[in-house]
Every structure is written in C-alpha cells, then in structure tokens.
Amino acid sequence: MSEHEYEVRISDPGEVAAALPHLLGFRPEESVVVVGLGGPSGGRVGLTVRADLPPPPHAVPLAAALARGIATDDPAAVVIAVVSEHDDELDLDGGVDLPHRDVVHALVVTLAEAGIPVRDALLVRDRRWWSYDCPHECCAPGAGTPLPGGVSALEAASVATGQVLAQSREELDARITHLDRADREEVREACFAMVNTRTARAAEAGWGAVEKDAWAVVESAVRERRVEGAVPPLPPPSLAEIVWGLQHTGVRDRALGLALGDDAAAAEALWTECTRRAPWMLAAAPATLLAVSAWLRGDGAMASVALERALGSDEDYQLAQLLRSALAACMRPDELRAMVIATLDRLDAVRPAG
Template sequence: MDQPPIPVIRLGDTGEVAAALPHLLGFHPAESIVLVGLRGPNGSRVGLTVRADLPPPAAARALAVTLAGKVLTDDPVAVLLAVVSEAPDDRSVPVLPSGPGEPAPELPHRDLVHELVLALDARDVPVREALLVRSGRWWDYDCPYPCCEPGSGTPLPAGASPLAAAAVADGAVLAAVRAALAARITPPDGDPAAPAMAAACLAEGREHAARLRALGRDAVAAEAGAALAAALADCRPGPATAATRLADARVARVLWGLTVPDVRDRALGLALGEDAAAAEVLWTECTRRAPVPLDGPPATLLAVSAWLRGDGATANVALDRALAADPDARLPRLLADGLAQCLPPAQLRVLISSTLEEAG
C-alpha cells in the first residue's frame, strides 16, 4: 500500500480530483483502489490519500477494513473513493433489463466499493463520492443519470488542475508507474559506472578502517561530518550546482561516513532544517550509486526526507531498498511500520526531534 504527497488545497470538482490522482500518489495508478481523505469544516480540503492494488473478491472486505483504518488516521470528515481499473463492465449482475432477456451491464468492482462504504460508515465517516476512472473517463457509482451509465462516462479534464499544480509545487515528481519510482534510485542492470563506484567504495573502506585505528571514532566522525557538509553544499538547488555530479570518491566518503552513528544522527537531522532539499538530493544520489550494503543508510535517510515532504510513495520504495540491503536494520524496520500505520509527517518530525535530543 502506498501513501502519497498531501498537498493542502481546496477540493475542486469531481473530474479534477479524478484527473489529479496520479499527482496525489506520485505515479500513475493501475488496477488500484484509492481513498482520498477530505478535511476542513466542509470536507473541502484534500488530506491523506492511500492506495492499494485491487484485491480478489474474497479479500474485498478485509482490505476495506484495513484501508478505512489507514485513511481515518488523518481524521477526515468524509472520504472520496476512486477505483482505477481497465476492467470491462460487469454483465453478471442483472440490475435492469437493457433489452429482451438481457441484463444491463454494471460498473466493475462495485462489491469492493460497497465493502468500503460499509467499513467507513461503521466509523461514522461518510463517502462523499465513489468513482471509477477508466480509459481517460470517469463515472460515479451512485449517479443515476445517462452520463454515468457503463457505456458512457465523462472525459477527464485536460490541462493542469490546481490539485496537480499543488502536488508539483510541494515537490512531488510524477512517475509513469510505481516501479519507475524505484528505478530512480536503482542503477540499471549492467551500469558501466558501477565497477568504478564499487572500486571507490572498496578503497575508501580501507582508508576508513585505517583512520579509525589511527585517529579514533571521534576524529573520524569529525572528518566524515566535514565531507558530508561539503557534499551537501554541492547538492543545494540553484544554478551554481545544476551541473554538479559528485565524484565517486566523494560519494564513497559520504557512504562510509554514514556508517558512523554520530554522523548518521547528524544526517537524520538535516531533514528538519533549511538544507532538507539538498539532503534529499544527496541521499537520492548516494542510494542510486551505492553498492550493497552501503545503500542501506542513505536509502533510509531518503525515506525520511520524502516522508516529511509528504511523499509516501517514494518513502515506501526507499525503505524497500534499505530493508533489501539489511533486513534486520532497526530504523528502516521501525519507519516501515510507522508508514504502514499512516503516521503523519508532523508526528514523524516530532519523533525525530525528540530522538536527536536524547542522543545529545
């Protein structure tokens, strides 16, 4: 299940919300159920949005209960449901005859919509609208008019909507599919730059071990902190750094520095300060270029940066990468559990601040 960026913007018309789903999620959903929490006095603001793959019919009720619990962590006053599916109309449900001896077709996945309505109603949260989004058009499951008959539908509005613009302004990057988010932080198979990066990490690892023996952990932490600060400066957004690509040796220095707990704590705190954007650029670059298992710490830090920005989809794929590097790593496991429970970014910010204060 994925959590998306959460732009604070007033709700427009139904077609606008349907068209903006990819921007709310950070990627184009396919065969998905999406719940959009609605906040504000009249439910006019978009809140937390959660997504899951469409389940088999036997699992619809269990998934409905799970998704309802997740979207309600944001205390919405109402919820908008959207089924995104290319499934054909269901002709197995005889609703009204459309001709002699022929039942009228029904919109697909209505049983899942029904289970979600029941699960949310049990928690006293109404469903504002239930939509089907398919082939560039949208339908309302409850609309009785010809525009929402199975063979009809309303075209999705063209152009950039305020919802989409808000998501982009908030830092969301739209991917074609969820796998494209993972591809952004994963080197391609047969990457010609990978051997050089691996060699740089091996050489830096030997030097890192030698400095630890000769200078001690405190001195090495100070050196690593300085290397981190220099790399961060070269990742700050702006024309002076637009064409900057960190050399393999500098990336390797940062990666090995992140194996020192004090440096890793300092790096975690960067997500809370004015260099949060630069830190996210640095963690993205380090995660993409790092060999296993050195990719674990920057992937974890990237997940934190993305999550605090509201980009749960990127946070999820980054945590997948971190746990693939070290399945027993405590911090990414805790973060993954928190993300699964829809811990709001504001609460994560407070948790990080208190953790860093306790660490001194």
C-alpha cells in the first residue's frame, strides 16, 4: 500500500448508505449499487459497481451484468443499495412496500447462484435508509433511519487522496467537456498548423528533435501548474504542441512517469486541460494519461469517465483498452503503480544512451 492509499472498513449498513457517493466519486440518483466486501473481518470495502435503475422487464439481465462485474473482485459478501426517490409501492396483498423490490430480488437470486452472499439490501431515500429484509418498525415504508452525520472515515480518506466529489456523473463529464466554441476553433487551427511545423522540424533535425521539443513544452506546462491557485490556460499553439507530442508513444510513455512523483497533481491538471481542449480525434492520449493519474489516487469514477473519452476518440487506442480491462478486473492503485514502473523500466532498458 502506498503512502497515498487508505484502507477503509465499514461495519454498519448506515455507513454503507452514507458512503455511496464517496465510493462512486459522485452522488448517485435512481441507481442500484453493489458494494463488495472482503478482508479477514469481512468489512473491507472492495469493488463497487453501479447502474441506472431499470424498468421491471430488464431487472434480471441487469442483475446478471452487475453480478458478473462484482464477481471479478471475488468478494466475501456484498451489500446491495438502491438509491431512489420513488414513492412506496403496493405489494401483492395490497399493503405498502418499499420501491424497486423486483430489482433487489433479481440481484439476490443472481448473486446466490454465483455463490456470493448478500449481507444486506438497502434503500437510500431522502437522507434516510431502510433495509429490505428488516422486520422492525424502523424499516417500515413510512419510517427509515437517518443517514449518519459527521465526517466518515471514507470521506476523510477521499479528501486526503485528493478526490473531489461530484454531484453527479454528468458533472464528471463536464470537467473534461469544452464549451468555449471560440477557443475550440483556435486550438483546432493550431493543431492543423502543427502538422506542417512538425514535418518541417523533422525534415531539418529528425523526429527525435520533434519529440524533444514537445517534451520541453510538457515540462514547462507542468512547472507552471505546481503552484497553488488558478493557472492561465495554455495558449493554443502550446497546447497543440503537447497534444501532437503525445501522439508519439515515446513522449506519452515518458509522461506516464509524471503520475508517480511529486508532479502528479500538476500533471493531472495538465492532462485534464488537454483532454478538455484537444480536438476530439486527438484526445485519446491525454485522456488516457488523465485516467492513470485519477486511478493512482483512487478516483475510479474520474478514471472511468476519462477512459470513455479516450476510447470515444480512438476505439483502437491500445493503452486505453488495456487500462479499461484492468479497471474491469479491479486492479488496485498500487498494482497499477507497479505496472507503470515496470513499463518505464522496460523503456529505460531499450532507450538509446544520450
């Protein structure tokens, strides 16, 4: 475990309900969430998977997909959480029941078939929580238990690792969505112009010089972002130089190493800006670097959104494909860190001297 990683254990259903936004990286709405639990005590939080609440005919297929996802982490048990502001429903006897029991039932059955015990199934609604299996008055449809107050251990760990909680998944998308049309045009024109600039520079001094020039701009931009507070956006020609430079695997792989050292936060700020402002067809490299940076500090939600942007830009981008498979297989941040270090070591071994 690195110095920036924290192990968090949750023992109370209310803690699970309150922790959902921090487990996901955003505040879920109308969602079904499956939280994996493991460790010697069975209380260590593992993989968390989420989906939009489905219409009743789709409950069983969705349950199968969620079960396949959570099974990759080999959990000792899981907690199911339904997050919904939906009103209570009528049961078969004409009484009042909690909503979305069909989804819960489909998940419990599917998980049981996969040999994964369900420790509890919760409804989270209006800052309160209910257990679907609880027979006591506190879990009656009109009752519920208030979510725990104060700062939880998970919330403290999220802050310590630099995770910024989004109000929704759409907010995460917005962080890397560029809405300034005029700037978008300037950057696009600068990128087109960079093709001729790079070609002329390569003809004069070779492609190695082009990569060296691009890396110098990366280093300069990272240095500017080491300071606290707002940093002016990169001029379009500088951003175009970086974005085009990252199309060279040598520059991109060298940039991977920035996520491992003292400049990790500054580099992530740079990759965020490049992902947001780069033309769509050139966003795969910076978006993949952003995903690595976010993942290494434990922000799986941002990593997932960044990888979607990378593969939306280039569905065949191999590094993004590899990372998506690793994320689906629940690779831990420390394992990703080791993989990046091994990659950089291999590159150093084959890189020519000088």
